[in-house]
Amino acid sequence: MIIDDFVVIDANGLYCKYGDFYLDPKQPVNQAVITHAHADHAVSGNHQIYTTATTWAFMQLRYGKNAGKVIYTAQYNAPFSIGDVQLTFIPAGHMPGSAQILMEYLGVRYLYTGDYKLQPDATCEPYQFAKADVLITESTFADPAVLHPDPVTEIKKLNDIKINILLGAYSLGKSQRLIRMINDYAPRKKILVHHRIMPINAIYQQMGFEIGNHQIYGRKLMKTQEEWVYVVPPFTFDSYFRATGVKRLFASGWKNLQVNAQDTLFVSDHADWNDIIETIKQSQPTQVWTLHGNGSHLKEHFKDDIFVKLLN
Structure with a gap:
């Protein structure tokens, strides 16, 4: 059975009380699971950090001694546990070391995408689809009007x-x-x-x-x-x-x-509308929870076919 409050947003960010950890916390916390090294997802000063080795290397470069204390650097598709929650890092295609976080608890699979993209990119690991009961997707560009060019x-x-x-x-x-x-x-x-x-x-x-x-x-x-x-x-x-x-x-x-109307360079490292729809199709979730953007378009698109919850 899907737990409605498996993850919730509080003052520090996205929190999972069933494992007592935060996903990409906004403020330093005791236990942080970090998807990638961009500053809006990887803050300095966390006490215990779980992430990929590449993300940790970037964090050390950026923060030095203030990066925090890494407890565990996991390879992709290698499960580990925090409390009673089993976690697995899955390639997110956003940048090197970026990871989706698959969380399994009481037989239910919750997949937090973090930032991701499906476009080919020779400078990072390609996105990997994974099945989930609940897909917790970033929705930065979750708008049918937003389609990224090649x-x-x-x-x-x-x-x-x-x-x-x-x-x-x-x-x-x-x-x-x-x-x-x-x-x-x-x-x-x-x-x-x-x-x-x-x-x-x-x-x-x-x-x-x-x-x-x-x-x-x-x-x-x-x-x-x-x-x-x-x-x-x-x-x-x-x-x-x-x-x-x-x-x-x-x-x-x-x-x-874009600074010139005549000369634009649209290169995005996030999923656009079509990519988000494709990710939902491949993941086959019963529910979709959205954050980091406006999920109202997804709610309207799926209507009664898939339950869509807006976390923010």
């Missing part, structure tokens, strides 16, 4: 831009995916990388994810028009709002972050 087609747009490009992207996950895709689909471009992104790239290499040719930024290089693409984090991108002699692009799945 990322390869988006990257190929860069081939038509003949001046240097200032490319804004989040440092962890997005930047490395873009570097690899530019190497693969816009190979004439030469890639420069902001110094704060380079240590993250090194972890990708250590974990076996090849992202291709790139070099650290040099001011003299960027002064020549040799079709450079300079990949920078958001704070640097914003500081160059008056930059001349370059095309400014920000790679994101959010329309409001």
Whole structure:
């Protein structure tokens, strides 16, 4: 029987009292199960951390001694237990080390997706479908009007831009995916990388994810028009709002972050409407619980076919 309050949201985040742990807590807690290393899911200072080895490596880079204390780094599809709850990490396809959390309790399977995507991505483990009685899905783009374009087609747009490009992207996950895709689909471009992104790239290499040719930024290089693409984090991108002699692009799945009406670069690391529907189809849940977005469209879409509960 499905337990209605198997996970609930409190001041610290998403809590499972049946195992006494939090999933991606918003504040430091005693026991944290962390899906991936982005700062909105992996805060510093947790007392006991359960995550993948790759996520832990990124957290150590980002937080240093303040990362917390890792108790268990599990491989994918290798069950472990916290109290009476059995957990399994399953690839989420969001970034390296990202994991869905399958929780089994009293014979019921609850699957928390965390952030995920179905699009192919050579810089992380591909998404893996899993059966669940309850699918707890992020719903960032759970809107029939939101359909992500093909990322390869988006990257190929860069081939038509003949001046240097200032490319804004989040440092962890997005930047490395873009570097690899530019190497693969816009190979004439030469890639420069902001110094704060380079240590993250090194972890990708250590974990076996090849992202291709790139070099650290040099001011003299960027002064020549040799079709450079300079990949920078958001704070640097914003500081160059008056930059001349370059095309400014920000790679994101959010329309409001596109800076040029004529030159957009929609590359998202989240599931869009079709992907969420496909995930529900493959998971075959009796219930769908939504969070990290608006689940009302899913509730309307499934009506009486599948029970949809909005957690936030």
